[in-house]
Amino acid sequence: MPEDLLAHKPQRRRFLRIATAMTGALAGCSDSGAKKDAAATMEETEPSLLGKIASPYGERAKFEKAKRSTRESKTPAAGSSGTPLQDTYGIITPSSLHFERHHSGVPEIDPAKHTLLIHGMVERPLVLSVADIKRMPSMSRIHFVECSGNSGGEWSGKGGPDPQRSHGLASCSEWTGVLLSTLLAEAGVKKEAKWLLAEGADACKMGRSVPIEKAMADAMVVYGQNGEAIRPEQGYPLRLLLPGWEGNINVKWLHRIHLADQPFYTKDETSKYTDLMADGKARIFTWEMDAKSVITAPCGGQKLEGKGFREISGLAWSGRGRIEKVEVSTDGGKTWAAAQLQEPRYPKAFTRFRLPWTWDGSDAVLSSRAIDETGYVQPSRQALIDVRGTNSQYHCNSIKAWKVAADGSVTNVEA
Amino acid sequence: MPEDLLAHKPQRRRFLRIATAMTGALAGCSDSGAKKDAAATMEETEPSLLGKIASPYGERAKFEKAKRSTRESKTPAAGSSGTPLQDTYGIITPSSLHFERHHSGVPEIDPAKHTLLIHGMVERPLVLSVADIKRMPSMSRIHFVECSGNSGGEWSGKGGPDPQRSHGLASCSEWTGVLLSTLLAEAGVKKEAKWLLAEGADACKMGRSVPIEKAMADAMVVYGQNGEAIRPEQGYPLRLLLPGWEGNINVKWLHRIHLADQPFYTKDETSKYTDLMADGKARIFTWEMDAKSVITAPCGGQKLEGKGFREISGLAWSGRGRIEKVEVSTDGGKTWAAAQLQEPRYPKAFTRFRLPWTWDGSDAVLSSRAIDETGYVQPSRQALIDVRGTNSQYHCNSIKAWKVAADGSVTNVEA
Numbered sequence: 111m112p113e114d115l116l117a118h119k120p121q122r123r124r125f126l127r128i129a130t131a132m133t134g135a136l137a138g139c140s141d142s143g144a145k146k147d148a149a150a151t152m153e154e155t156e157p158s159l160l161g162k163i164a165s166p167y168g169e170r171a172k173f174e175k176a177k178r179s180t181r182e183s184k185t186p187a188a189g190s191s192g193t194p195l196q197d198t199y200g201i202i203t204p205s206s207l208h209f210e211r212h213h214s215g216v217p218e219i220d221p222a223k224h225t226l227l228i229h230g231m232v233e234r235p236l237v238l239s240v241a242d243i244k245r246m247p248s249m250s251r252i253h254f255v256e257c258s259g260n261s262g263g264e265w266s267g268k269g270g271p272d273p274q275r276s277h278g279l280a281s282c283s284e285w286t287g288v289l290l291s292t293l294l295a296e297a298g299v300k301k302e303a304k305w306l307l308a309e310g311a312d313a314c315k316m317g318r319s320v321p322i323e324k325a326m327a328d329a330m331v332v333y334g335q336n337g338e339a340i341r342p343e344q345g346y347p348l349r350l351l352l353p354g355w356e357g358n359i360n361v362k363w364l365h366r367i368h369l370a371d372q373p374f375y376t377k378d379e380t381s382k383y384t385d386l387m388a389d390g391k392a393r394i395f396t397w398e399m400d401a402k403s404v405i406t407a408p409c410g411g412q413k414l415e416g417k418g419f420r421e422i423s424g425l426a427w428s429g430r431g432r433i434e435k436v437e438v439s440t441d442g443g444k445t446w447a448a449a450q451l452q453e454p455r456y457p458k459a460f461t462r463f464r465l466p467w468t469w470d471g472s473d474a475v476l477s478s479r480a481i482d483e484t485g486y487v488q489p490s491r492q493a494l495i496d497v498r499g500t501n502s503q504y505h506c507n508s509i510k511a512w513k514v515a516a517d518g519s520v521t522n523v524e525a
Numbered sequence: 526m527p528e529d530l531l532a533h534k535p536q537r538r539r540f541l542r543i544a545t546a547m548t549g550a551l552a553g554c555s556d557s558g559a560k561k562d563a564a565a566t567m568e569e570t571e572p573s574l575l576g577k578i579a580s581p582y583g584e585r586a587k588f589e590k591a592k593r594s595t596r597e598s599k600t601p602a603a604g605s606s607g608t609p610l611q612d613t614y615g616i617i618t619p620s621s622l623h624f625e626r627h628h629s630g631v632p633e634i635d636p637a638k639h640t641l642l643i644h645g646m647v648e649r650p651l652v653l654s655v656a657d658i659k660r661m662p663s664m665s666r667i668h669f670v671e672c673s674g675n676s677g678g679e680w681s682g683k684g685g686p687d688p689q690r691s692h693g694l695a696s697c698s699e700w701t702g703v704l705l706s707t708l709l710a711e712a713g714v715k716k717e718a719k720w721l722l723a724e725g726a727d728a729c730k731m732g733r734s735v736p737i738e739k740a741m742a743d744a745m746v747v748y749g750q751n752g753e754a755i756r757p758e759q760g761y762p763l764r765l766l767l768p769g770w771e772g773n774i775n776v777k778w779l780h781r782i783h784l785a786d787q788p789f790y791t792k793d794e795t796s797k798y799t800d801l802m803a804d805g806k807a808r809i810f811t812w813e814m815d816a817k818s819v820i821t822a823p824c825g826g827q828k829l830e831g832k833g834f835r836e837i838s839g840l841a842w843s844g845r846g847r848i849e850k851v852e853v854s855t856d857g858g859k860t861w862a863a864a865q866l867q868e869p870r871y872p873k874a875f876t877r878f879r880l881p882w883t884w885d886g887s888d889a890v891l892s893s894r895a896i897d898e899t900g901y902v903q904p905s906r907q908a909l910i911d912v913r914g915t916n917s918q919y920h921c922n923s924i925k926a927w928k929v930a931a932d933g934s935v936t937n938v939e940a
Contacts, residue, residue, distance in 0.1 A: 114711075115660070115661050115662075115707070115711055116651070116653075116657065116711055118660070119657065159728055160602040160629050160630040160728050161602065161627065161629060161630030161631040161632040161633065161727060161728065162630050162631040162633070162757070163595075163601040163602055163604055163627075163630055163631075164593065164595050164601070164604045164605060164606035164625045164627065164758070165593070165595065165606070165625075165758075166592035166593050166595060166606070167592050167593065167621045167622065168593075168620065168621040168622075168623070168625075168756050168757070168758050169621070169756075170620075170753060170754060170756060170757075171633075171636075171754060171756070171757050171761045171762075172633070173635060173636055173637075174753065174754045176753065177581035177582050178579065178580070178581050178582065178583075180578075180579050180580065180581060186578040186579070187575040187576065187578055189578055189579045190579060191579035191580070191581070197753070198752045198753065199663075199665060199699075199701035199748075199749030199750075199752055199753065200665030200699045200700075200701045200749060200751075200752055201665065201699070201752075202617065202699045202751050202752040203752050204620070204751060204752040204753040205583065205585075205619075206582045206583045206584065206753075207582065207583075207752070207753065208583070210579045210580075210583075212576065212578070212579065214575050214576060215575045215576030215577050215578055216576040216577040216578075217576040218576065218577070218586075218587070219586075220588060221586075221588055222588075236531070238531075241830075242531065242534065245530070245533070245833075245834065245835045245836065246530050246834075246836065247530075247836050247879065247881055248614075248836055248838065248879065249867065249879075250614060250615030250616065250867055250877060284614075284615045284616070284617045285615075286614035286615045292530070296529075296530055296531055312576060313574055313575050313576065333614075334614030334615060335614075336615075336617050336619060336751065337613045337614055337615055337616075337617040337618050337619040337622070338585060338589065338591065338612070338613065338614070338619040338621075338622065339585060339586060339589045341583050341584075341585060341586070342577070342583070342585075342586050343579070343580075343583050346586045347586075415656075418660075419660065419661075420660045421660065421661065421662050421663055423663065452664065452665055454869045454871075456869075462665060464662065464663065464664075466662055
């Protein structure tokens, strides 16, 4: 006898009665009879006319309303929008819902005119067209990108009221492009080159310094996202992808790579994207995104309709490799159970976790903690503050909790 | 010294001169200086104004024109459209470009009103809402779907002029939903039930018979596709997914499952979707899609710009499991080389293969053959005909070849 997944259904008995009557009328498996009865029962909800014809480029159903969070600003070109994680499935983020963070808005770039300059401490400076890059050996990898300011509001203890507003500056895509090491081999990196500047073609020429070790390890210059061209908001036509590293350094609209023997100390790695500690000193070059997770169902902003079975589901990721384990608590952290992890688990990618749960109708506090392949365990907010204080808005990866009240409403728990 | 990936570049020497001059002017790695010079060199191609602000739901770049193939018809609701495989990257097909095959068009279904009836030889007939199904234990899997009529034109020997028209009725997505076995366990399948009818809510009530073994093995009822709700063209809000089986039996707009002790012999498994052999007999219930592959670059419809390095890339898949090997020939099948396979390789999913190639400017014939984990080797067209004749339009999985002419044009080779 399977678990009763449908005990919650208030009209279960009525459904059974209808369906049993139908089955009775259908002894002998007459298909045409079954069709007639089923049609009679369900006719009010079923279309009977011919539907829309095939189309060149499809759109989502008009009933689907999930959208990125945007907000009013006096400087909207320096803005962001968050992925509605609670409305996504699996590990792929739909490109139309991938989070955004722009410093000068989204430039419109004609790929036929765009070039990538590789110069500085190289043997053979290069100017590459997008077509040049697409001829080269390519690869596809599934990786998350996360803004280091994601969950910054969690430092306050008040926190975001739903996954979109607490964790929505993280998304995951299948990226396709060329290994940066392939391009650098063509240019011939000089021995003394230890860093490179990656610069975008947006109005502010967003630039970041990248150590040569990361450039040679797994960095990519990508032109594909989820099977088609990378989206304008993600850097069309070329983006630097540094798997596992904070979003800002994954420079979008990439047009220049400058090799040098020292970092460039750009605005966005000095006045921004450094972590101010309690003692007034700032950490710099804190690139890796630590292991993190969030429950996306049930979650803040939702209302549970009745007691009974439901699945707890969420996302976990680590900039340091593979997610090895996710533990889920339904009692505010007193006890933890190992969640099921969706296979295969990619390193530096979203991992979907799931745990069966039957809600008994009383108060419950749901939380998750991720453990990555380095053995690192996602910490509590207090544990983070003990080490880093509360001056920084960046790199908050504390455990997130949602409270389920007896009336079924789910809200953020102040940590 | 790396392979010279850029030997093809006609202006390579000019690029080198410009870039070398710039590097010379930048001795000492002055970042601001480098910025100024790069900006001067590239100003005509770079936007300098603030770009677009963040948006609720993004769109692809206006420069991207890839589209599904549609065609004129007197009965357009019974039509199809193909994926432009030559314009896709990686293994995920963008949902907007997933192939279509409709028998009565795409119905518009309100998910709040849609139900799935499970009845017939079950202990507890059920009527499930979409919300009921979303509460249940879920899973995500990457699988291809392929129309059994895909590549039907190849039987003639003339074949499609590009991958979209020869192989475009195949696409691959991350699907999320519930195992059908979970739903059937709730309903309680009676011992005598050996088959089920899956029926759609489109105007023609498209229906197919599914053996209970497949239903219990890996069949899913899916509501998610590539991170968001399944698209209307793919069965919104619910689709039956039978991994590896011909597209038609993956019933879209699923609204009814009827358990029985025999198949239902519906129109679409008798007058259609059977394979007429040379002797006049027809094969029925030929569900599995055999191993297949196609080179998507370089491919028919393209023109190579000059000799030199370029990557050969393509897609392989098998309805019987994982792709174990793909071999590529550039000399019309005289010799074969093992291509690189993109990891991880999912069973019953697209696998991207790649082979480095340097075109010497002479005639070349490019082809690929897939080998799956059962050891099955994708056959030549003649080998298929020897066994099955040429009466059927279905299940053609022969090796596809593209001819590169000395002028760089690439065309279909008549096999």
